Amino acid sequence: AGGVIFSNRVHFPRTSRRLPQAIIIGVRKCGTRALLEMLALHPRVQKAAGEVHFFDRDDNYRRGLEWYRRKMPHSFRGQITIEKSPSYFVTPEVPERIRAMNASLKLLLIVREPVTRAISDYTQLRSHAATASSSSMVNSPQRSFEQLAIRPDGSVNLAYRPLAISLYHTFLLRWLEVFQRPQILIVNGDLLIEDPVPQLHRIEKFLGLEPRIGRHNFYFNHTKGFFCLRNETADKCLRESKGRRHPRVDPTVITKLRRFFGEHNQRFYDLVGEDMGWPE
Numbered sequence: 001a002g003g004v005i006f007s008n009r010v011h012f013p014r015t016s017r018r019l020p021q022a023i024i025i026g027v028r029k030c031g032t033r034a035l036l037e038m039l040a041l042h043p044r045v046q047k048a049a050g051e052v053h054f055f056d057r058d059d060n061y062r063r064g065l066e067w068y069r070r071k072m073p074h075s076f077r078g079q080i081t082i083e084k085s086p087s088y089f090v091t092p093e094v095p096e097r098i099r100a101m102n103a104s105l106k107l108l109l110i111v112r113e114p115v116t117r118a119i120s121d122y123t124q125l126r127s128h129a130a131t132a133s134s135s136s137m138v139n140s141p142q143r144s145f146e147q148l149a150i151r152p153d154g155s156v157n158l159a160y161r162p163l164a165i166s167l168y169h170t171f172l173l174r175w176l177e178v179f180q181r182p183q184i185l186i187v188n189g190d191l192l193i194e195d196p197v198p199q200l201h202r203i204e205k206f207l208g209l210e211p212r213i214g215r216h217n218f219y220f221n222h223t224k225g226f227f228c229l230r231n232e233t234a235d236k237c238l239r240e241s242k243g244r245r246h247p248r249v250d251p252t253v254i255t256k257l258r259r260f261f262g263e264h265n266q267r268f269y270d271l272v273g274e275d276m277g278w279p280e
């Protein structure tokens with residue numbers, strides 16, 4: 001009611017598309033979608049649909065800020081616009097490009113225990129490969145996580161992208177060269193899965209929002225094994241591709257990887273000034 005038809009969409013008077021004031025920059029498979037959907041439960045948050053990939057894809061970036069702004073949702077003055085594109089975190093050009101748009105923008109970086117993240121990444125890549133090969137009727141043999149992560153000589157295979165992406169400190173360095181540390185909030189993705197409300201309170205505070213997201217916005221769905229979301233206008237679980245069952249990984253491989261990541265995790269803790277308490 002009261003909506004106006006404008007460029008094929010209903011929107012309300014006094015709204016406009018605005019550049020984001022906060023961006024979820026990654027890390028992929030750490031709960032970037034869950035985080036965006038959860039924040040959008042807040043009456044003062046508007047989220048961009050899909051992943052915009054403005055800063056990481058040259059062909060998009062060349063289209064300019066006006067193109068980017070048009071990808072944003074309508075918002076009222078006083079609302080915060082947020083987008084998420086997880087590949088921003090690992091793309092070298094992105095920090096400087098974001099700074100050029102808005103040097104005081106707020107950045108949200110969601111992380112997860114790195115070995116779990118790598119297995120989640122493997123699970124997603126494998127599921128995409130299975131879809132591709134079934135549609136082209138090619139039977140590609142699938143390599144196990146263990147084969148991809150550990151070389152025949154027993155060393156950790158950092159050439160395997162899901163492991164390299166879990167070396168968070170290597171990517172974070174560039175962001176800290178461009179942005180002030182207080183502009184970046186580190187969100188613990190494992191805690192967001194277990195109990196979202198306390199994490200969301202921290203984020204509301206960081207974004208300068210009054211605390212509005214609470215227990216009433218969540219209910220645990222035992223079939224899915226995750227929290228689902230609701231507010232006055234929406235009631236939803238994330239899609240099946242979020243919360244996939246992970247394959248069983250040889251525990252000795254997990255132990256080896258956790259040990260390997262120990263010193264890298266420490267470097268990440270030193271950079272952010274927070275201990276995430278990941279197992280070694």
Ligand code: A3P
Nearest residue numbers: 029030031032033034120226227238242243244
């Ligand atoms: P898994 O599918 O490996 O469990 P991203 O959106 O960045 O790709 O992250 C996907 C991850 O979000 C999922 O990884 C899942 O663990 C996590 N997640 C966090 N909260 C969730 C929720 N409420 N419902 C579904 N998945 C959630």
